[in-house]
Amino acid sequence: MNAEPASIFVIVPCYNEAAVIRHTIEKLLQKRYSVVVVDDASADHTRDALAGLPVYYLRHESNLGQGAAIRTGIELALEKGAAYVVSFDADGQHHEDDIEKMIGSLESNDADIVFGSRFLTGAETNAPFLRRMILKTARFINYLASGILLSDANNGLRAMTRNAASKMKITENRSSHNAQIQNLVHRHGLKYIEYPVNISYSEYSRGKGVRNISSIRILYDLILFKIFR
Amino acid sequence: MVPIQIVLISAVVFLAFYMYLRLRSGLVDAILIFLACGVAVFFIISPDTTTSLAQKLGVKRGINLVFYFITLFFFFLILKLYSRLRRLENKFTEMVRQNSLEKAEKLDKAEKSE
Numbered sequence: 001m002n003a004e005p006a007s008i009f010v011i012v013p014c015y016n017e018a019a020v021i022r023h024t025i026e027k028l029l030q031k032r033y034s035v036v037v038v039d040d041a042s043a044d045h046t047r048d049a050l051a052g053l054p055v056y057y058l059r060h061e062s063n064l065g066q067g068a069a070i071r072t073g074i075e076l077a078l079e080k081g082a083a084y085v086v087s088f089d090a091d092g093q094h095h096e097d098d099i100e101k102m103i104g105s106l107e108s109n110d111a112d113i114v115f116g117s118r119f120l121t122g123a124e125t126n127a128p129f130l131r132r133m134i135l136k137t138a139r140f141i142n143y144l145a146s147g148i149l150l151s152d153a154n155n156g157l158r159a160m161t162r163n164a165a166s167k168m169k170i171t172e173n174r175s176s177h178n179a180q181i182q183n184l185v186h187r188h189g190l191k192y193i194e195y196p197v198n199i200s201y202s203e204y205s206r207g208k209g210v211r212n213i214s215s216i217r218i219l220y221d222l223i224l225f226k227i228f229r
Numbered sequence: 230m231v232p233i234q235i236v237l238i239s240a241v242v243f244l245a246f247y248m249y250l251r252l253r254s255g256l257v258d259a260i261l262i263f264l265a266c267g268v269a270v271f272f273i274i275s276p277d278t279t280t281s282l283a284q285k286l287g288v289k290r291g292i293n294l295v296f297y298f299i300t301l302f303f304f305f306l307i308l309k310l311y312s313r314l315r316r317l318e319n320k321f322t323e324m325v326r327q328n329s330l331e332k333a334e335k336l337d338k339a340e341k342s343e
Contacts, residue, residue: 038329050336057336058329064322072326076333171319224311 001104005032007083008103008159011073012037013066014090018044025053027096028088036076037090038069056080066156067177071170078165085165087158094157098197102159105195112164112190115150115182116157116197146182150194154178157197164190176221234273241269 010033014021021037028035035055039046041063050057058072070087077085084103088094094116102114118135135154142153158181160168167188172180185192245266249259272279272295279291288294 053336055336056333058333060325060329062321062325064325068322068326072329075326076330079330171322173318173322 001100002107003083003103006034007081008086008099009034009036009073009077009080009082009084010086010088010099011070011077012088012090013040013069013073014038014042014046015040015063015066015069016042016044016046017090018042018046018049020092021046021090022049022053024088024090024092025050025055028099029053029055031096031099033086033096033099034077034080034082036073038073040064040066040069065173065177066175067170067180068173070177071168074165074168074170078162082165083162085160085162087156089156093199095198095200098157098195099159102157102195102197105193106159106161109193110191111193113158113160113185113192115152115192115194116155116199117150117152117194118155118197118199119151120194120196142179142182145176145179147186148182148192150182152194153182155197155199157199164188172221174221176224230274237273238270241266241273 010028012021012025012028012035014037017024025035025037035053037046037050037055037057039057039059041060047057047059056076058076060069060072073087074085084106086099086102088096088099098116102116105111106114135152139150139153143149146153156178164185167190168181168184170177170180170184184190245262248262252258276291279294281291283289283291283294286294288297
């Protein structure tokens with residue numbers, strides 16, 4: 001990776017993640033990345049949990065959803081002169097070591113955006129069987145909505161160049177923002193690649209993250225996205 | 230004229246005036262509202278007309294035809310309302326976003342953890 005770590009802005013959207021966020025952010029700061037925490041109106045003490053950590057902190061006064069939080073983070077990152085923008089989950093599922101590799105693959109492939117994938121060779125994941133099956137079905141549904149077929153359509157870890165980030169005008173606040181990001185890549189003709197990343201499912205992230213039953217809600221949001229975009 | 234017809238006609242006329250005054254509609258909207266009101270009053274006064282119209286369209290009873298059209302109308306209304314809701318949500322999101330960007334803070338290393 002040739003990029004200066006401080007020019008890489010890692011967006012961490014969070015909602016009631018006070019229990020784990022400090023640990024997640026500390027690991028990112030050790031890598032000397034610029035970190036933008038977007039607190040989506042948490043009711044816990046997220047702000048206090050970040051005390052003493054040199055990060056940009058933004059707070060939505062009302063809970064809008066992960067898609068909206070990512071866009072808010074992107075806008076701040078662009079304003080602060082980011083060369084690369086990364087979206088990273090707050091719950092500790094993602095590994096900070098993957099960021100460097102993803103930016104490196106963006107540079108070497110001259111691509112605009114790289115999507116993390118749990119299902120490419122080399123990626124390690126301990127996702128439960130049912131979750132794997134749902135994710136594999138979701139990629140085809142996402143393809144119908146977005147126009148591009150990824151091996152892992154709902155992975156929140158992605159890195160993009162400043163140019164790609166400036167085109168990410170996300171309007172889907174909730175679960176269908178993944179499909180919209182892919183759709184924006186498709187519409188703007190951005191060059192995309194996938195990169196194998198490691199995801200760790202802990203008891204905490206299983207409890208906090210997207211539940212299997214939420215797939216129905218995601219499908220519903222996707223249909224509405226397709227109708228109303 | 231039977232009592233129910235009087236009740237229905239009064240309700241339709243009242244609703245038409247209420248919509249006109251409340252929405253402060255333009256001329257085209259006003260014409261459409263009063264046209265719809267006129268059609269409704271006509272079908273209330275002469276309910277058999279709906280049956281003969283229905284039979285021309287291949288539906289047995291007039292009430293079924295009215296039910297089909299009402300279903301379609303409500304579906305259209307839901308889509309329109311949802312579309313308006315999304316526009317409002319987008320505006321609200323943008324306001325919340327601009328507010329959070331204006332108040333963005335760079336936390337300090339010296340700040341004490343609680």
